[in-house]
Amino acid sequence: MNLRGAWAIYKFEMHRFRRTLWTGLAVPVITTSLYFIVFGSAIGSRMTEIGGVPYGAFIVPGLMMLSLFTESIFNASFGIHMPRFTGTIYEILSAPLSAFETVLGYVGAAATKAMTVALVIFITAHLFVPLTVLHPFLAFAYLALVALTFCMFGFIIGIWAKGFEQLQVIPLLVVTPLTFLGGAFYSIDMLPPAWRQITLFNPVVYLINGFRWTFFGTADVAFGTALAATVGFAGVCLLGIWWIFRTGYRLKA
Amino acid sequence: MSDLALSIRGLRKAYASGTEALKAVDLDIRHGEIFALLGPNGAGKTTLISIVCGLVTATEGTVLVDGKHWRDDYRHARTRIGLVPQELNTDQFEPVWNTVAFSRELFGKPKDDARVEEILRSLTLWDKRKNIIKDLSGGMKRRVMIAKALAHEPDILFLDEPTAGVDVELRKEMWALVRTLRERGVTIILTTHYIEEAEEMADRVGVINRGELILVENKTTLMKKLGRKELHLQLTEPMAQVPPGLADWGLKLDGDGSQLTYVFDGTAERTGIPTLLSALRDQGISFKDLDTKSSSLEDIFVGLIHAGNGASK
Numbered sequence: 001m002n003l004r005g006a007w008a009i010y011k012f013e014m015h016r017f018r019r020t021l022w023t024g025l026a027v028p029v030i031t032t033s034l035y036f037i038v039f040g041s042a043i044g045s046r047m048t049e050i051g052g053v054p055y056g057a058f059i060v061p062g063l064m065m066l067s068l069f070t071e072s073i074f075n076a077s078f079g080i081h082m083p084r085f086t087g088t089i090y091e092i093l094s095a096p097l098s099a100f101e102t103v104l105g106y107v108g109a110a111a112t113k114a115m116t117v118a119l120v121i122f123i124t125a126h127l128f129v130p131l132t133v134l135h136p137f138l139a140f141a142y143l144a145l146v147a148l149t150f151c152m153f154g155f156i157i158g159i160w161a162k163g164f165e166q167l168q169v170i171p172l173l174v175v176t177p178l179t180f181l182g183g184a185f186y187s188i189d190m191l192p193p194a195w196r197q198i199t200l201f202n203p204v205v206y207l208i209n210g211f212r213w214t215f216f217g218t219a220d221v222a223f224g225t226a227l228a229a230t231v232g233f234a235g236v237c238l239l240g241i242w243w244i245f246r247t248g249y250r251l252k253a
Numbered sequence: 254m255s256d257l258a259l260s261i262r263g264l265r266k267a268y269a270s271g272t273e274a275l276k277a278v279d280l281d282i283r284h285g286e287i288f289a290l291l292g293p294n295g296a297g298k299t300t301l302i303s304i305v306c307g308l309v310t311a312t313e314g315t316v317l318v319d320g321k322h323w324r325d326d327y328r329h330a331r332t333r334i335g336l337v338p339q340e341l342n343t344d345q346f347e348p349v350w351n352t353v354a355f356s357r358e359l360f361g362k363p364k365d366d367a368r369v370e371e372i373l374r375s376l377t378l379w380d381k382r383k384n385i386i387k388d389l390s391g392g393m394k395r396r397v398m399i400a401k402a403l404a405h406e407p408d409i410l411f412l413d414e415p416t417a418g419v420d421v422e423l424r425k426e427m428w429a430l431v432r433t434l435r436e437r438g439v440t441i442i443l444t445t446h447y448i449e450e451a452e453e454m455a456d457r458v459g460v461i462n463r464g465e466l467i468l469v470e471n472k473t474t475l476m477k478k479l480g481r482k483e484l485h486l487q488l489t490e491p492m493a494q495v496p497p498g499l500a501d502w503g504l505k506l507d508g509d510g511s512q513l514t515y516v517f518d519g520t521a522e523r524t525g526i527p528t529l530l531s532a533l534r535d536q537g538i539s540f541k542d543l544d545t546k547s548s549s550l551e552d553i554f555v556g557l558i559h560a561g562n563g564a565s566k
Contacts, residue, residue, distance in 0.1 A: 002328065008358035019346075087342030091401065094306040095359045096331040253268060253309045 005097045009105025010112075013079050017113045028067055028117045029124050035063055036128040039185055050187045051218050056129035061212040062184030063125065064118045065146065069179060069204075071117045072147050073171045076110035076154030081161055084250070093252065099245035107155055111147040118143055131215075139214035145230055146207055152237035159250050178204040188220045203229060257317070258284045258409050258440040259305065264314035266300050266464075274300040276464040277314065282409075282442060287435055289455035289472075290444045291554065297464040298444040299339060302411050306336045318409070332360060335407030339414045341394045343401070345387035349378055352386065353400045360405030372400050376430070392423040399430070410434060412443040416450060428454055448554060452476075460557055467557050482519035484526060486533075487512055487542040496536055502529050513540075 017024060040056045047055040083089040092102060125131060133139050161167045182204030188196050199205055209219040210226025219226070244251065259282040266275040275297045282288050290298050303309035305316050307327065316323040318330035344352055354369050373379045376396045381389060386397060395415070402410060412431070416424040431441055431454055445451060451458045451472070458475055460468040491510035502525060505514040517524045533540070 002361040004361050004363070005359045008355055011358075012355055015351075086344070087338075087340055088344055090306075090308055090336065090338050090342060091356060091359065093308050094331060094334070094336050096328040096361055097359070248310050252307075253303075 002096055002098070002101055005095055006101040006105040006108070009092070009102065010109045013075075013106060013109030014112065016079075017075070017109070024113070024117070025120055028071075028121050031067075032063060032121045032124040033128075035059070036125070040128055050190075051216075053216050053218070054129065057131050057216075058187075058212075059185050060122065060125045060129070060131060061215050062179075062208050064121050064143070065204075065208050065211055066176075066179045066184055067121055068114050068118045068143065068147055069150050069175050070171055071114035072110060072150035073154035073157060073175060074167075075113050076107055076151040077158035077161065077167050079106045079110055080155050080158035081164070081167055084159070085164075089251070099241070102245075103152070103155060103241055107148060107151040110151040110154060111144070114147045114151065115143055118147075133215050134217045135214045139211065142211055142214055142227075142230075145234065146211070149230060149234040149237055152234070152241055156237060156240045156244065159244055175204075178202050179208070182208055183220060184208055203233060206230065256283070258282045258286075258319060259442075260317040260320075261301075261305070262315050262317075264301065264304060264316065265312045266297075266304060266309065267312045274464050275304070278461075278464070278466050280459065280466060280469065282440060285435065285438055285440055286456040287431065287441045287443070287454050289451035289458045290442065290461055291446065291448065291451050291458055292444070292461035293446060296461045298461055299413055300464075301461070302336070302413055302442070302444065306334060306411060307331060328361075332405065333408055335402035335405065335410045337398050337402045337410070337412045337415060339417060341391065341398060343386050343394060343397055345385075347386055348383050349373070349386060349389075349397055349400075350382040352397065353404050356401040357404035362405045368406070369404065372403050375433070376400050392419060395419060395423070395427075403434075408438065409440045409442070412441065414444055414446075416445065416447065424450075460554060462557070482517055482524075483546045484515040484517065484529075485512055485544050485546065486515075486540040489539045489541050492538070496538070498536055499529070499532060502532075 036056065039059055043055075049055065050058045083092060122131075157167060157170050161169075181199065182202045183199070184204075188199050188205060191199060206221055206226040206229035209221040210223055210230060213219040213221075213223040213226065243249065259280070261278060261280040261282075264275055264278045264280075265273075267273045278297075278301060280301075290301070292298050300309060304311045305318075305323065307323075307330075316330075318326075318333060321329050323330040347355075350369065350373070353372065354364065354366075357369065358364060370379070373382055376399060378393070378396050378400055381393060386394060389397065399412075399415075415427050415431075419427065428450075431443070435441060443450075443454070455472050458468075458470060458472055459466055488511050492506065493510060495504045495506050495513070502515055505516075506512070507514060515526075515529060517526065
């Protein structure tokens with residue numbers, strides 16, 4: 001194992017994040033505050049409780065997940081796309097690194113950054129609403145699992161994308177809409193029955209509700225189902241990455 | 254330890270576009286030699302290097318690095334190989350020190366500040382160690398690329414067009430650097446389309462064209478061929494054939510019978526020119542002009558490549 005090589009990539013990526021540390025952290029703080037002002041104060045005052053949870057607290061897991069998805073995809077896809085774009089990928093390809101070590105470096109760093117942002121959101125949210133997490137260790141583990149999964153997904157996008165515009169396509173056109181429609185800000189029980197059935201096909205519903213369960217012990221979907229869905233998506237991403245390195249897709253001519 | 258640093262057998266590459274960039278290349282590289290791979294643009298030089306270094310997947314064939322298969326034993330192969338690519342692909346926003354230290358760790362070597370310092374000093378990059386790479390000149394960037402390739406202390410170094418777009422002074426420095434590396438026992442494979450570079454540095458020269466290795470020879474052998482000169486005689490009266498009395502010289506008649514060409518060894522004690530000239534006078538053959546021309550490695554090279562192109566058409 002060349003763990004030193006994986007560590008070198010990890011440190012390199014973390015160094016890149018540190019260069020934009022303040023903007024990287026100010027953005028989630030400001031957006032979270034905005035969400036709380038708009039949803040928490042304006043709408044929340046009319047919504048009081050969902051399933052016994054105050055509305056302000058109810059949206060916190062959804063907000064964290066929304067940022068976790070976008071940060072994971074953005075950081076991981078950019079991290080691997082940049083060396084492809086500048087040509088420095090030659091060094092990664094010519095180094096004595098296995099696919100696992102390469103992915104560990106890039107995905108590990110992107111997941112660390114995404115989780116940091118999610119935790120910053122959690123702390124910011126604390127300033128607005130009282131929050132207690134029912135299963136803190138499970139919440140953290142679930143957060144890590146989703147971060148790793150979406151970072152792998154981001155890694156695949158970074159390999160697939162032919163340019164910087166394409167890096168934005170999937171997050172903007174697929175992930176954000178699915179998150180907004182996936183019960184980040186409401187319970188799917190509040191939807192008309194037909195819509196509810198359709199919503200159950202949205203994978204993000206499971207991710208958000210799984211995380212919400214670790215906070216409040218209640219959610220629209222059973223935790224076991226949510227966990228299975230998350231692990232399933234992680235498996236699909238792993239398979240995709242395995243295929244990329246096996247065939248050299250967009251990495252090697 | 255195998256006798257050969259690299260042993261390439263039947264290496265072929267057909268790109269997805271259908272271009273056959275390499276056609277079953279066989280090549281052995283000995284330990285500690287400087288091998289120059291010479292060829293025009295698009296001949297397959299970079300493809301060959303890229304396959305050995307793991308950037309391009311071979312369609313067929315094998316490479317043994319110090320006797321071990323380069324894919325089955327990729328960690329072994331890649332730890333021993335360093336690559337300086339043709340393009341100046343570096344992380345533009347990193348300081349020089351960081352990027353070189355990064356390369357070392359990426360290749361699995363423990364952090365060693367003294368070693369990195371030594372490499373930077375040997376490339377006169379020490380004063381620039383804190384500079385951001387994008388602020389450096391092209392020549393300095395090229396040195397950074399070399400420093401990165403040397404950071405993990407490889408004993409086989411690939412230099413892909415090391416002096417392309419480099420000024421004369423830096424080119425000389427580059428040559429000196431390559432020699433120093435060789436003294437330390439590093440095997441060096443460089444590609445170039447400057448013949449003088451191959452002449453200056455290489456122990457052996459390989460000529461590649463259209464994906465085929467058409468010649469591999471010791472430089473000294475090539476230099477002997479280089480010593481070949483030609484004497485051209487412009488005849489006053491064209492002739493139909495070379496008179497039998499001049500057969501000893503192996504003359505060639507061209508230009509509608511108006512020019513005689515005599516090939517001789519320019520480095521030899523006796524060139525045979527005075528005797529040829531007196532024989533011509535005896536035969537009553539007069540000429541209006543004469544000149545001699547050295548055949549350079551360039552001529553040999555151009556000749557080989559044209560022959561190759563002609564054959565494949």
